[in-house]
């Protein structure tokens with residue numbers, strides 16, 4: 001029997017959550033006060049959970065490594081958040097959002113979880129508006145929507161290109177209110193380095209105060225991990241520099257299963273790498289694909305001329321351009337899902353049609369959108385015989401109103417003006433669908449240890465649709481966890497404060513201390529970044545957009561080698577008891593060096609292609625991902641065995657009762 | 668590019684601190700300012716020295732974590748960008764660059780270029796919110812239409828990233844631009860109006876207690892603000908404050 005019990009409630013799909021909620025045990029308000037909950041992370045997932053739990057009356061202890069909860073990486077999300085509101089009357093519904101998400105994820109997520117997500121999505125928008133989140137509105141004062149990839153309705157709510165910022169500031173303000181009331185004790189510049197388990201239950205964490213370097217013990221009746229994704233294992237990604245897997249990895253090593261670690265999302269529209277000094281990559285929001293058209297030159301000679309600077313993209317006439325997404329996928333065109341768009345870009349660049357010096361870039365062009373909007377505006381304003389340049393100006397204003405900050409960001413980084421010449425873009429690591437395995441209650445395999453947001457594996461299968469991560473983070477934190485955790489905590493009303501002096505806390509603290517001392521004592525010759533970059537290169541080349549048996553086996557061997565070298569030759573400057581960013585990095589990279597191997601092992605195990613996981617051995621004649629439902633319609637949940645090179649695999653079969661599994665098509 | 672860097676080094680909050688000179692070579696115009704700092708730090712580490720501590724995270728101008736006072740300007744010479752978005756093409760070969768932390772009583776130095784901005788969080792906790800609980804049955808999001816102009820202005824104010832450049836560039840170290848951005852955002856929206864009077868009074872009171880200076884309308888903050896937060900917000904906050912006082 002599998003050790004994985006997903007605890008999905010019985011009953012029809014559309015009744016599961018409401019019936020379950022009605023039966024769940026509650027904790028009365030007086031008892032909540034004496035129950036502590038630790039929440040690690042203040043992004044959308046952790047921030048919303050902390051606020052909601054504190055409002056309910058629990059005593060919350062929240063942690064983040066930045067200097068303020070408002071700076072969690074969710075702040076960087078640009079494009080928008082989905083919700084099945086059907087404000088546009090274009091046929092959207094809970095079922096359709098559910099269906100699109102399962103299909104977009106290439107049939108590798110749980111029906112019940114995804115349906116619940118779609119169900120609560122509308123509440124999120126109501127809640128955020130009530131908090132004062134300034135979403136974009138139309139001239140009638142009502143909320144505006146846009147479209148994202150992989151769907152044919154407009155269900156994405158947005159605030160220019162700063163949706164994540166506005167949603168996070170909403171959650172942060174809700175947190176601030178509870179911090180002011182003393183219901184949340186906020187620990188900024190703190191990093192969780194281990195989970196403490198007492199009598200089989202998660203009862204606290206060990207954290208390092210990043211300002212003083214002190215190692216601290218914190219106890220609670222339950223621990224929520226909302227620490228975000230692990231894309232930085234690739235070194236270069238669109239994640240913030242500090243994003244890391246440490247919290248998730250440490251609970252994995254204490255018994256939580258890591259599910260589908262190889263499911264990573266490579267986002268099609270990012271600013272290409274410009275040189276070796278590069279420290280991170282910048283996303284250009286998917287919302288740009290609403291209006292931008294993606295192309296490369298049709299002829300190799302033109303591509304060569306462009307690469308060597310002998311020709312400009314604007315010199316090429318329409319017939320000499322290959323709008324390859326529109327060509328290959330007429331019904332979704334530029335709005336195919338991310339995995340499909342990324343692979344198509346790689347295919348064109350590998351074939352020699354790339355448009356920058358490295359050959360790894362394609363164009364994202366707004367010229368036709370500018371003219372289209374310009375004409376529309378000229379009509380609205382009743383201009384008679386407007387000139388081309390009038391139209392251009394009007395259209396440019398519309399594009400600026402929609403995407404101004406993204407265009408400015410692009411300009412500042414590349415020194416190219418995207419209003420005049422097409423943007424150059426290339427895929428980059430962006431999001432991780434894999435994460436800690438959780439049941440329907442969002443509890444990991446460790447009792448009382450919950451995992452929410454990007455850190456868990458639950459809702460996006462093998463490929464996440466745009467604008468769905470923000471939705472999931474807030475759904476988990478505002479509307480799911482506050483219910484499900486109550487059911488668990490109902491047993492703890494008489495437990496009283498958990499002591500931090502038990503042997504379990506002392507032991508965990510000692511372990512953390514000795515791991516950090518070990519890193520400091522190596523005193524080798526190479527910086528932490530040196531190893532991180534090497535790991536990233538192996539991951540990108542062999543565990544990236546296309547994977548095969550040979551490459552994955554090589555990757556495993558190479559990662560082990562880098563890891564060995566790291567422990568012999570890394571130089572971590574400074575001391576333990578001080579503000580020491582190098583030590584922080586070293587301990588994160590140590591975990592990435594183990595996770596990288598697990599990702600390769602998982603990718604090797606999954607001999608099918610699905611969503612963002614593309615095994616070259618498994619493709620259709622047209623080069624699309626070919627699933628193998630007979631053998632791989634399962635969640636691969638890896639258990640730590642005591643030896644990182646030999647994890648144990650547990651399978652949770654994915655059962656589809658409401659959706660028929662078919663080959664995904666966006667043609 | 669070859670550059671001379673003069674950087675503030677300070678071991679801890681109680682250390683006196685001083686400017687230290689570092690020559691650096693092979694800097695490419697496409698590098699960001701922080702990538703240039705990474706190069707320097709790697710050199711320091713590999714030669715056995717202590718790297719320079721500076722705050723940063725998103726490196727795309729949105730988290731508000733990076734700071735740095737560069738050649739006498741918060742976030743450096745470019746306009747409308749944060750330090751992490753500043754590129755080396757804005758400097759020229761042979762130049763000397765002075766790099767210092769934000770300096771303000773309410774932002775004590777933690778180490779080198781890193782300062783403590785938690786005073787901003789305390790101002791927010793004193794009123795920077797709408798008192799609504801999470802319930803799942805608040806009114807429908809479209810039940811209260813908001814005039815587009817108000818929504819757009821609220822959004823503009825809400826784009827403040829809480830970086831503190833306004834404080835660092837003000838000779839009085841005033842936090843008026845930061846505080847007024849939040850006060851304005853919520854005052855412009857129907858959802859925020861109920862508590863408007865208490866909010867402005869509480870936030871201003873906390874701001875004063877935290878040791879920020881007074882606003883004397885020099886406008887330096889607006890010039891250096893990477894997000895273009897406008898002085899109109901300060902004017903709006905002053906109006907809100909006056910009307911709250913007479914209530």
Ligand SMILES: Cc1cc2nc3c(=O)[nH]c(=O)nc-3n(C[C@H](O)[C@H](O)[C@H](O)COP(=O)(O)OP(=O)(O)OC[C@H]3O[C@@H](n4cnc5c(N)ncnc54)[C@H](O)[C@@H]3O)c2cc1C
Nearest residue numbers: 041042043044045065074079080192228453454467469470
């Ligand atoms: C550039 C970019 C744009 C995006 N745009 C969109 C979009 O338009 N729509 C969409 O739906 N999704 C988008 N995404 C994805 C989405 O933003 C993220 O998946 C989501 O915000 C993750 O939220 P989270 O709360 O799970 O984690 P995060 O926001 O990453 O928060 C993690 C938190 O955990 C804390 N933390 C981590 N480790 C520790 C530790 N060991 N100890 C203490 N604290 C710790 C951090 O301090 C932080 O507070 C985008 C992602 C990127 C990178």
Ligand code: SF4
Nearest residue numbers: 827828830831833892
């Ligand atoms: S007002 Fe501008 S300068 Fe001040 S904190 Fe906000 S974004 Fe930074």
Ligand code: FES
Nearest residue numbers: 724726731733751
């Ligand atoms: S590092 Fe986030 S704004 Fe500069």
